Amino acid sequence: MKRALCALALAAATAACSQGQARPASTPASQAAPQSPADPFPSTYRPFPSQPTLIRGGTVMTAAGQIIPNGQVLMVDGRIAAVGQTVQAPANAVVVDATGKWVTPGVIDTHSHLGVYASPGVQAHSDGNEATSPNTAEVWAEHSIWPHDPGFTRALEGGITSMQILPGSANLFGGRSVTIKNVPSRTAQGMKFPGAPYGLKMACGENPKRVYGERGGPSTRMGNVAGFRNAWIRAADYRRRYDEWNSNGRNASSMPARDLELETLAGVLRGEILVHNHCYRGDEMAQMIDISREFGYRIRSFHHGVEAYKVRDLMARDSISGSLWADWWGFKMEALDFTRANLAMVHQAGARAIVHSDDPTGIQKLNQEAAKAIQAGREAGIEVSENDALRWITANAAWALGIHEQVGTLEPGKQADVVIWSHNPFSVYARADRVYIDGALMFDRLDPSRQPRTDFEVGLFPAEASND
Incomplete structure (x- = not known):
């Protein structure tokens, strides 16, 4: 049933089939990224919904020079809000335990x-x-x-x-x-x-x-x-x-x-x-x-x-x-x-x-x-x-x-494109456990509802398949 609903949602004009993944947030035109008037094919990208998220306990590799053992990364409103050994997070932040893992930019x-x-x-x-x-x-x-x-x-x-x-x-x-x-x-x-x-x-x-x-x-x-x-x-x-x-x-x-x-x-x-x-x-x-x-x-x-x-x-x-x-x-x-x-x-x-x-x-x-x-x-x-x-x-x-x-780096003010790795990212055993884009959780290796699939992978509606 979920498979059929996912395909139906896509056909009805969702961004894509993602097995429970939320649709992109609606952004007022006044807040959208400015587009050059000379571009006849402007971006219509809108970040997916996100919530304040604190990743803590992992080895944070900022790609800006710092490697922080047992570090913390705070994402708010799709941006990196803070990075450090300890950061102040809002009370409503989702806390992700990354102990034993590594955190890097996307x-x-x-x-x-x-x-x-x-x-x-x-x-x-x-x-x-x-x-x-x-x-x-x-x-x-x-x-x-x-x-x-x-x-x-x-x-x-x-x-x-x-x-x-x-x-x-x-x-x-x-x-x-x-x-x-x-x-x-x-x-x-x-x-x-x-x-x-x-x-x-x-x-x-x-x-x-x-x-x-x-x-x-x-x-x-x-x-x-x-x-x-x-x-x-x-x-x-x-x-x-x-x-x-x-x-x-x-x-x-x-x-x-x-x-x-x-x-x-x-x-x-x-x-x-x-x-x-x-x-x-x-x-x-x-x-x-x-x-x-x-x-x-x-x-x-x-x-x-x-x-x-x-x-x-x-x-x-x-x-x-x-x-x-x-x-x-x-x-x-x-x-x-x-x-x-x-x-x-x-x-x-x-x-x-x-x-x-x-x-x-x-x-x-x-x-x-x-x-x-x-x-x-x-x-x-x-x-x-x-x-x-x-x-x-x-x-x-x-x-x-x-x-x-x-x-490109984990620095305050940048877009919150972040990966949590199961091991050191340069290990042959490393796998991306979680992937965030603009602060939104787009992939979770341990949660099937956060593992997007394209409409091509979903295939036919069950009713249509049974008529073949």
Whole structure:
């Protein structure tokens, strides 16, 4: 009966089926996160209902430098209200005993394709690559997201509270990415992280030349670079024409013709859209940095970066983060020259190291991926503290996505995205016991009523199933 009611509630317009989980709280328009008037697809995300909650007794890892044994975290109105050895909680606060457990910020994945390459992995769900042109900067990943991908709930069970959904890497310019909160919703806009900047997915190396080598190019790495530069030249001219129109009074009769591709690239040149660059080889990363300097934009993060260790000083110099794997390599030529100490070496150089997934299974265990990178660094003689490694999957990832002022650390005033772990999060035995997003309990490993399921997982109504 519960199963049928859950599916019926979703069909009647709930955010998603969650076996007893409350609906998002209704927020007056005046309190909603401000949206840019230029965004035609604004976030409709509303935090789920929460109540004042005091987590006490666990080892609190803030990702801001402090590790507090037998610490306390107070969440009020969806925010971190206090963190410390002892905090003052309101009388009506729910008290959660975390004795023997660990408490951290929510885990953030900078590179996911959940929703755009949804499960089951069939051709009908292959919506991550608009592989029709080397430059598809006009497409937006959010328009391909299927919110009922079961991968979202599996990621939640691994402590993932936010993630960036990217287009694939077949194109030089793959399109806009979107950052989402990992909550049940009917629509992608209902998951969209309010105020998070868009990203632009770019890809250099083997993928674009392989995909377009027989479709008119580019077919070489030099062709890739020429494609990037030609696009930025056109984008710079587009930006100039719009800037002149704005400064001259925005007369409707003289408004330049809109171009969705160039709007995205101009947004990068204005610093409004963050560049996330798929790139494996160190020499190509250096070239991409040169291109960014030629046209006056900044690269926010190199993704995959199997050879990031070779240019770690350049990344640190230009404040470019590395969204990297712990030990995924060797599957193509540009992914061969790898060291398991890659993350640790990038960290040691002073660049922001990040553990990312690019995989629907890997996203479920980013904490364990970080643990592997800690050990690899130590074997190479690079000491990495657990606080620093925690930042690889929290604070640094938040910075790469431009949401570091809202999430990523356990500090007063930040959004209460919190995970309670059964063991030290870098232990192979660690499992997320509880996951809070904006202070709302979204997952409880020991309470089936707090284990959300998508409508796809719920299946048919019992009456319909019996008629088959």
